[in-house]
Amino acid sequence: MEQLAINGGTPVRKAPLSYGKQYIDETDIQAVAETLRSDYLTCGPKIASLEEKLCQITGAKYCVAVSNGTAALHIAAMAAGIGPGDEVITTPITFAASANCILYCGGTPVFADINPETYNIDPDSIKRCITPKTKAVVAVDFTGQATELDKIREICREHNLILIEDAAHSIGTCYNGQPVGSIADMTTFSFHPVKTVTAGEGGAVTTNSKELYDKLVLAHAHGITRDRNQMVHPTDAAWYNEQVDLGYNYRMTDFQAALLISQLDKLETFKQRRKAIVKKYDQAFSQIPQIQVQKEIPESDTTRHLYILRLRTELLNCDRREFFDALRAENIYTQVHYLPVYWHSYYEKLGYEKGLCPNAESYYLQSMSLPLYYSLTDEDVEDVIRAVKKLVEYYRK
Numbered sequence: 001m002e003q004l005a006i007n008g009g010t011p012v013r014k015a016p017l018s019y020g021k022q023y024i025d026e027t028d029i030q031a032v033a034e035t036l037r038s039d040y041l042t043c044g045p046k047i048a049s050l051e052e053k054l055c056q057i058t059g060a061k062y063c064v065a066v067s068n069g070t071a072a073l074h075i076a077a078m079a080a081g082i083g084p085g086d087e088v089i090t091t092p093i094t095f096a097a098s099a100n101c102i103l104y105c106g107g108t109p110v111f112a113d114i115n116p117e118t119y120n121i122d123p124d125s126i127k128r129c130i131t132p133k134t135k136a137v138v139a140v141d142f143t144g145q146a147t148e149l150d151k152i153r154e155i156c157r158e159h160n161l162i163l164i165e166d167a168a169h170s171i172g173t174c175y176n177g178q179p180v181g182s183i184a185d186m187t188t189f190s191f192h193p194v195k196t197v198t199a200g201e202g203g204a205v206t207t208n209s210k211e212l213y214d215k216l217v218l219a220h221a222h223g224i225t226r227d228r229n230q231m232v233h234p235t236d237a238a239w240y241n242e243q244v245d246l247g248y249n250y251r252m253t254d255f256q257a258a259l260l261i262s263q264l265d266k267l268e269t270f271k272q273r274r275k276a277i278v279k280k281y282d283q284a285f286s287q288i289p290q291i292q293v294q295k296e297i298p299e300s301d302t303t304r305h306l307y308i309l310r311l312r313t314e315l316l317n318c319d320r321r322e323f324f325d326a327l328r329a330e331n332i333y334t335q336v337h338y339l340p341v342y343w344h345s346y347y348e349k350l351g352y353e354k355g356l357c358p359n360a361e362s363y364y365l366q367s368m369s370l371p372l373y374y375s376l377t378d379e380d381v382e383d384v385i386r387a388v389k390k391l392v393e394y395y396r397k
């Protein structure tokens with residue numbers, strides 16, 4: 001529903017500004033066109049080139065490109081051996097896929113609370129969730145900021161848990177100088193158009209373990225192998241392949257890979273622009289008591305995917321909903337990341353109850369994501385800041 005800007009006045013912007021947007025240039029378009037003219041639309045050489053490039057960027061030994069970030073999480077959960085009776089700890093402040101991948105495998109998601117300042121999963125809360133049934137942790141680099149990987153890895157080592165890092169937000173981020181993708185047992189990526197680099201739809205899993213890599217490769221392509229060492233009935237017949245496990249078709253196409261390779265060439269440029277925008281927002285909002293600025297841990301050199309505007313609603317005469325709608329009336333379109341996963345009605349039906357993670361729930365009730373993407377101009381950023389300041393001025397107690 002459209003509404004007038006507050007006081008019935010003119011909105012800060014004439015044309016709406018979305019919260020996220022891909023950036024595609026002529027080089028990207030050419031790369032895709034070239035691949036469409038080649039012999040391979042799928043299962044071709046672009047996939048290997050992409051996997052190699054992702055290994056270079058992340059420092060990982062192995063990479064499997066897949067059809068989307070959800071497929072990446074699913075095969076990672078499969079490779080981790082998650083099954084019925086297993087508990088897997090994750091965060092509620094994430095896209096549902098981070099928890100759904102556990103359900104796909106018959107496991108039980110257990111939600112740890114977030115740190116109220118960084119909004120990432122709280123290592124102490126992880127510890128409290130561990131039981132003899134715990135098998136793995138799915139940690140999410142929320143907004144692109146790396147989770148507290150040292151502490152989480154230590155907990156996983158101590159309790160013999162597999163660490164899956166959902167890095168859908170964080171390609172290009174480094175933790176203590178090491179790129180995400182080479183730190184956890186497996187790291188998953190998404191290349192959806194709202195993310196920092198895109199393949200249209202796309203995903204990947206990286207790992208340093210040959211054993212996990214072999215499982216990932218099988219899981220993403222029907223469980224069928226051409227590797228004689230993996231066969232139960234090996235033969236030297238050239239046509240022979242064998243299904244040794246139950247897998248899926250989660251392959252990426254070659255023209256998607258070509259697009260992503262071309263996008264990855266711009267990753268550093270994208271990263272720097274996103275950092276510059278975050279700096280402008282942080283500088284403007286850290287002066288305003290009604291706004292809580294997300295804490296950055298010094299270990300994380302972050303490629304920021306999302307900029308969270310968190311309201312100290314106790315200092316305002318409005319709730320998040322009213323502020324969100326008022327920003328929209330100023331033609332600043334935001335989005336909310338995320339509804340705590342266990343608040344979704346499907347999880348409610350599974351028996352999860354409200355009140356489970358108080359920090360996550362209060363975060364959700366106060367937050368929205370401001371526009372943040374490469375092609376956002378300085379003027380756009382100024383508009384967003386002006387609109388936010390205008391509303392804070394109007395609603396403050």
Ligand SMILES: *Cc1c(COP(=O)(O)O)cnc(C)c1O
Pocket residue numbers: 068069070071094095097098140166168169190191192201202203
């Ligand atoms: C986008 C996203 C996913 C899923 O990726 P798709 O490519 O859309 O399937 C998973 N986890 C998080 C945190 C995401 O933001």
